[in-house]
Amino acid sequence: MDEGQNYADAGVNIDEAQASLDSVRDAIAASHNENVLGGIGGFGAMFNAQFPGIERPILVSSIDGVGTKTIVAQMTGDYSGLGHDIVNHCVNDILCQGARPLYFLDYFGCSRLERDVFNQIVSGAAAACAAVNCALIGGETAEMPGVYHDGEVDIVGCITGVVDEAHKLPRPPIVAGDRLVGLASNGLHTNGYSLARKVLFHDSGLTTKDPVPGDPESTSIGEALLRPHTCYFNSVYPLLQSGAIKAIAHITGGGLYDNLPRVLPLNVQAKINRRAWTALPIFEAIQALGNIPEPEMCRAFNMGIGMILVVDPDHLTDTITALNESGTPAAEIGKLQSGPQDVQIV
DSSP: OOOOOOGGGGTOOHHHHHHHHHHTHHHHHTTOOTTEESOSSOSSOEEOOOOTTOSSEEEEEEEEEOTTHHHHHHHHTOOTTHHHHHHHHHHHHHHTTTOEEEEEEEEEEESSOOHHHHHHHHHHHHHHHHHTTOEEEEEEEEEOBTTBOTTOEEEEEEEEEEEEGGGOSSOSOOOTTOEEEEEEOSSOTTSOHHHHHIIIIIITOOOTTSOOTTOTTOOOHHHHHHOOOOOOHHHHGGGGGGSOEEEEEEOOTTHHHHHGGGGSOTTEEEEEOGGGSOOOHHHHHHHHHHTOOHHHHHHHSOTTEEEEEEEOGGGHHHHHHHHHHTTOOEEEEEEEEESSSSEEEO
């Protein structure tokens, strides 16, 4: 007797989705703290909105995606860093307002759910959340054949944090003479991958297993491209209470040119000394192979600077010392001057 069709016949396996969720329950639970109410599996995630020690709490939210870095993961079969990527990106974004993270929600989209891929990504997100005392409180797994191509995944995350109104950033006055401190990135983070893939793989014919051109210490292009987005929270947040840091810019899409002006007044210009740091070999390889002008590189990629702090000059040395001692390489890369609200790289 014909038993008829079911959802799996159309490409959506509900049982596999539940089994995949069960495989990461312990990792998710490890990110929870006493503020998480209701556990895993409710129709809505609940979080206790009590903030001891904060007089006027302001909630800060952000949402972002990993983008086409997922294609490089697909090419290598290594998805282990993508969960870290999306959490760290979002944590850095709200850090620019001075906020500490409270909870995070993830979206995992695919054509056909593969449990190992799902486990790598969600376990990574849970670990990244736990590292900054942020709860992975909920998420969505969407198996959508016909929307995504076979083998594709899509990773998005939404974060909520809190900051006391008295400590929110940017913190005026931001004036000419303030210094710019650059925090080192470890690679592309989560931006510029469409251009990087075009230059490295399509135009140059390289593979993810090839060494990075011009870098004798490189293991492979794949490894260089898949380094997880650096999280700056544990190094930067303890410094915010002193008032030395006036503003923070996360260098993501739009690079140095587009992100720093977002935290500057209309009458202040940033002057960056490009000789203050050396770009990572992966950036030099992309630029050389693609014949890409320097201004375009600084707009498409972070060029080795993942975050910029606007710092009172009286606190410059102490701030740089504290960052380096915390394990985040940092250096002065420029200063603010009178002028239009833009960035000059010299």
